[in-house]
Amino acid sequence: MAKGVFVIAEQRDGALRKVSFELASAARKLADQSGDEVCAILLGSGIEGLATELAKFGVDKIFVGDNAALEPYVTEAHAQVTAKILKDNDAAIALFGASVQGKDLSARVAAKLAGGLATDCTDVKIDGGKLICTRPMYAGKCFGEVAFNTTPAMASLRPNVFAAVENAKAGAVTKVDVAVDAPKSKVLEVQKDTSGKVDLTEANIIVSGGRGMKGPDEYKILEELADVLKGTVGASRAAVDAGWRPQKDQVGQTGKVVSPNLYIACGISGAIQHLAGMSSSKCIVAINKDAEAPIFTKADFGVVDDLFKVIPELTSACKKLMA
């Protein structure tokens, strides 16, 4: 019988990404419910040392594939090795991060194993011995409960939703001898964003601006607030389409779907496609001079006033509180 809740850890440049710990903790909960063990798959080059860190978050066994061909991440190579480990060990469940890499990898692995995959899940549970995943559809306008007809049952978990909880386990390492076919794709260059900002999908706090910002230069006041709160600046589709902000900043159904602890919507009226992308945020603040704006229907806290007056005041108030 298939067993083992597998976690496909994600590392970049020799450091585990936060989502890996979130996956391990979510897997631990599932395994404790079903009396199973948590296994992790860790791939890359010169990464064996990372196993100790993973074990701290509740991992019993770690399959380490250490091979120059697995660094940097290339879909074909990682998918080949990941699918082989899952298959050879008859895995019951496999959890990936719903990060860019995790989504790219999980779908390829699921196809290799002819298995079912639920993307971007916000909840996972064992029901009647089987995995059931809850995931947003239509960017969160509704949710689907997904069941699986195949093993392993596979899911990618949305970053920032599952808590990373320390719970040290043995983390016994099994080295996997990996033969990797030469991939057809090759990474030529990695151009790092030097701003040091956390990506919207992983940010704890997002300060977002819409059409009410009036122009690109006015985002400076949002950047200042985000700096104080250690958050990231986002934008509505209107602001991106106007060319005020880059596409990667867009929150909404045709942009990024986010779930930070705090989402501050400034000068955003709340088009349905924007609301869909941010309504799973834990706390929502709306600042808008139009009291009738639909954004207020989703807000935990609303301020009806001129954002150009409120934001600078909010920045200094937060600075004082957080000093």
Next chain:
Amino acid sequence: MNIIACVKQVPDTEAQIKVKADGSGIEDGQIKWVMNPYDEYGVEEALKLKEKNGGDVTIISLGPARAMETIRTALAMGADKGVHISDPALDNADAFVTASALAAAIKGLPHDIIFCGQRAIDDDSGQVGAMLAEALGLPQLTLVTKLDFAGSSVKVIRPIEGAQLSIETSLPCVVTAQKGLNEPRYASLPGIMKAKKKPVDVKNAAALGIATDVKAKVAKVIPPPARAAGKIICGDDAAQKAAELARCLREEAKVI
């Protein structure tokens, strides 16, 4: 060059989505149906490649009878021909079955490059492109925002968290389009007229020789959790409201 663009018909982004009382799906009576926005970028890129390098663009869509409108829209934009995979047995197809059906249709056609949207904005799965690539044994380039074609290979840019990757791969390959790749054109009136006469092949699951049993099943659709009514922050001026908001975020919501 032989280019394929896969498209899906989805509810417009402004559509209100209402869940059926029995949780079996969504109420689809009042919905305005459009081409998935990410697929539009794929179609546009296919047309640009054809205009520059010559060749042929084939549109493939899996969907009920109404999906033919979306195929016609792509033909009106300038694509040459279409394949409509239509079969009631595929109404609840998951990503795996969808990818199998698309792959079966594509195997019979010459193909150098295949475009899909990075995800469809209805089920938000984002799996079909990668699964299609695997089914065809081709490399995949997902979330592409820039594409340069160089004869037997392509070089693309794909954004990841906090960085951009430049990746090269050999043809044929599957590319999934992300916003930023291009500005999709509108269909012109002559284009719409011409599209009516362009050939569209209709195929069912039996003709494609594929199994229709799903691997993952949406057992139940539920509305999003309701949010408690919010609090409007009062104050004499912006400074007072800002101070009160900061206090609420710190003491009540405990998020800063």
